[in-house]
Amino acid sequence: MVNPGEKVKVRVKINGVEYEENVSPRKLLVHFLRDLGFTGTKVGCDTSTCGACTVLLNGKSVKSCTVLAVQADGKEIITIEGIGDGKLHPLQEAFSDNFALQCGFCTPGMIMQAYSLLKENPTPSDEEIKDGMHGNICRCTGYQNIVKAIKEASKVRP
Amino acid sequence: MYPSEFGYFKPSTLKEALDFLEKEDARPLAGGQSLIPMLKLRVISSKFLVDLNGLSSLSYVKDEGDKVRIGSMTKHADLVKGNVKESIPLLYDAARQVGDFQVRNMGTIGGSISNADPAADYPSVLTALDAKVILDSNHAKREVDAKDFFKGPFNPDIRKGEIVSEVVFPKLSGYTTKYVKVVRRAGDYAMVSLAMALKVKDGKVEDLRLAYSGVSDTPYRAREAEKLLVGKEISEENVREVAEMASSAVNPPSDVRGSSWYRREVMKVITMKALGGQP
Structure with a gap:
């Protein structure tokens, strides 16, 4: 138990590497990640609407602006920096090949959600992609190419 | 946006959680998908959060033939994947429409109904099915009909020191x-x-x-x-x-x-x- 104003120890594994930090309980997971240098994860709306802060927590996609860093204690996190293994992940390739991004701000969240979706459903239909991705907002592309890219990536499973 | 400062307690048993909630100015944290946004917007505040996510005993779906008992910390995503599709299809259909994919990976049935948002999905499902809400405190267990549980907007029938521990759905046949x-x-x-x-x-x-x-x-x-x-x-x-x-x-x-x-x-x-x- 920690009192208001005190810090709490958080131990997590991020993209396979262990980190231990003392944080205030009110610190959000997205700020925790960004302060450690994982700035691929974006703060978009900060109201759990846009999905730009999506990361995987113990294999499940979550909006890291709506999770406390302390809730991640003892868990594994995967961010956009952790999916490529030194080269671009097939999803990243497909987003690039299909012009599925313009300004790119929503892209890390889009890709992390798509990553999570394909883990659960490796061969989604267009409808299933739209349903699985509706927690992520893009203000540039109009979504068509995002759906196309995810469909394409689903055919080139790593 | 940061919430105002709060203390944090993560109990490992339900009793510890209930003891703490009874004594302190504290709110239970379930999935946090409504609570954390409200804390960030500073619409509400609390001296402590009691994180219930260590209480795996509150996450279950038990089919007892004529009824199904669902632990309050069962996530929406579990209800979508679990076996309620056959036993309580109405709940399944609502669960898959709660928020979005990411929200369903964190949010829980107990957390959602404890928020008693009049526009949320579960309250009408509980009301249609005449479900019962089970509340635990360190003194007693209480069973409240869904029609009485939702007293007003964001105002459920939860007393100081109580948490929703279970929702019981009668199974409909035919x-x-x-x-x-x-x-x-x-x-x-x-x-x-x-x-x-x-x-x-x-x-x-x-x-x-x-x-x-x-x-x-x-x-x-x-x-x-x-x-x-x-x-x-x-x-x-x-x-x-x-x-x-x-x-x-x-x-x-x-x-x-x-x-x-x-x-x-x-x-x-x-x-x-x-x-x-x-x-």
Whole structure:
């Protein structure tokens, strides 16, 4: 138990590497990640609407602006920096090949959600992609190419 | 946005959680998908958060034949993947429409109903199915009918020192159920939603339940309108009558999601559609 104003120890594994930090309980997971240098994860709306802060927590996609860093204690996190293994992940390739991004701000969240979706459903239909991705907002592309890219990536499973 | 400072306690047993909640100015943290945004917006504050996520004993779906017991920390995503599709199809249909994919990976059934948002999905489902909410404190266990649990907007019947530990759904047999949700945008709260359960025997309606979210301070069960169809065959005219009666008995709120008038029209249309009449 920690009192208001005190810090709490958080131990997590991020993209396979262990980190231990003392944080205030009110610190959000997205700020925790960004302060450690994982700035691929974006703060978009900060109201759990846009999905730009999506990361995987113990294999499940979550909006890291709506999770406390302390809730991640003892868990594994995967961010956009952790999916490529030194080269671009097939999803990243497909987003690039299909012009599925313009300004790119929503892209890390889009890709992390798509990553999570394909883990659960490796061969989604267009409808299933739209349903699985509706927690992520893009203000540039109009979504068509995002759906196309995810469909394409689903055919080139790593 | 940062919430104001709070302390944090993660109990490993339900008793520890209840002891702490009884003594301190503290709120339980379940999935946090409504609580954390409200703390960030500083609409609410609390000296402590009691994180219930260490209590794996509160996450389960138990089928007992005539009823299904669901632990309060069961996530929406578990309800979508689990076995409630067969046993409580209405709950399954609602669970897969809560928030979005990411929200369903964190949010819980107990957390959602404890928030008692009048536009949320589960309250109307619980009301349509006559579910019971089980509350635990260190002194007693309490069982509250869904119709009494939702006392007002964001005002559930939860006393100091209590948490929702379980929701019990009676299993319906021979019913057709539908959850119809109308949203302005994917992932939004319902402008209006309808949880319907219908039992037809020999061409005649034996039982009908209609419960709506988004049209009132609390989930609205259209009991008078339900009775209109009992003992009758479903026809276009009587379905229209039911829809008219259900929608004229409430005065829905006007807000960014829709005006009061529009909500009532939507209520009518989805009622007629759900019952198989033309809108």
